[in-house]
Amino acid sequence: MLKSLNKPVAVAALAVVATVASAGDIPVTDAVKxxxxxxxxxxLSYAPFEYTDENGKPAGVDIELATAAANLLGAELDIDVVPFASQIPGLAADRFQIAWSTFTVTAERLEQVDFVSFLQTGVVIVTTPDAAASFEGEHGACGRKIAVLTGSSGDFVADKLTEACEAAGKPAVEKQIYPEQKDAIQAIMAGRSEARLEDSTSAGYYQVTSEGAQVVVGDPMFPLPLGVAVRKGDTATAEMMQAVFNAMISDGSYERILSGYKLNASGLSESTVYTEASQLPN
Known part of the structure; x- marks a missing residue:
């Protein structure tokens, strides 16, 4: 079932992408039961993780993982289409129990919600091939117009880059905030932005699918785990999702799904529940 905020829309059942396994060892919550x-x-607006395909159906690595998770639980996947920036507030307001997006786990977000990790990533600079060389080096982004997705890891990293620029006596990053990934991509192509900050996983995928129209500059910055979000203190849901991810890692379905998107390098050997900033890498 796919729902768009207040308007339910029925869709065909999503394809099974993992071997159905017993949920006997997974602590299924009462809500799912x-x-x-x-x-x-x-x-459904952040390729390759979640998007709508040419047939109008949900697709992407998050959707395939979520379908596999539902299979393990013996449940039907039910998607409530909610803008990325509204998902953490929605959890806090008790509108839903799981926000399944590629949230970078940050100290700021951990003040509001808990996370269950399923990938890891860093943030990279993405720009056009002709501008790539100008962004190389420690302070290549200083004084530049940089597009970010509101509330994303790139949004946080832009602030960190500004701190580094100003400490070096250079101009701050001119952060340009956009509501969706497609808007930031278009801003570069239209010349409104000089580059964008993006998760290394998504940026690498787009570099391939765009046939080099936008390229990645340098190595990933500030590597952190990616996770699904649950309400602060919702131990039952967090433990269920951790067990689901670990079951998929164990049975090989996790690796098969990541392989389809060339994301194996971002995979984990074990899922972790994050509840406080002290758990994050320094």
């Missing part, structure tokens, strides 16, 4: 559904909030 009672409803028979694994209900998640997702934006």
């Amino acid at each position: 009672d409803s028979g559904k694994l209900a998640i909030a997702n934006s």
Whole structure:
């Protein structure tokens, strides 16, 4: 089932992408047991993780992983289409129990929600091939117009880059905030932005699919885990999702799904529940 905020829309069942396994060892929450559904909030607007394909159906690595998770739980996947920036507030308001997006786990976000990790990433600079050389070096982004997705890891990293620029006596990053990934991509192509800050996983995928129209500059910065978000203190849901991810890692379905998107380098050997900033790498 796919829902767009307040308007339910029925869709065909998503394809099974992993071997159905027993959920006997997974602590299934009462919400899943009672409803028979694994209900998640997702934006469907962040390729390759979540998007709508040419047939109008949900697609992407997050959707395939979520479908596999529902299979393990013996449940139906139910997607509530919610803008990325509204998902953490929605959890806090008790509108849903799981926000399944590629959230970078940050200290700021951990003040509001808990996370269950399923990937790891850093942030990279993405620009056009002709501008790539000008962004190389420690302070290549200083004084430049940089597009970011609101509330994303790139949004946070832009602030960190500004701190480094100003400490070196250089101009701050001119951060330009956009609501969705496609808007930031278009801003570069239209010349409104000089570059964008993006998760290394998504940026690498787009570099391939765009046939080099935008390229990655340098190595990933500030590597951190990626996770699904649950309400602060919702131990039952967090433990269920951790067990689901570890089951998929164990049975090989996790690796098969990541392989389809060339994301194996971002995979984990074990899922972790993050509840406080002290768990994050320094």
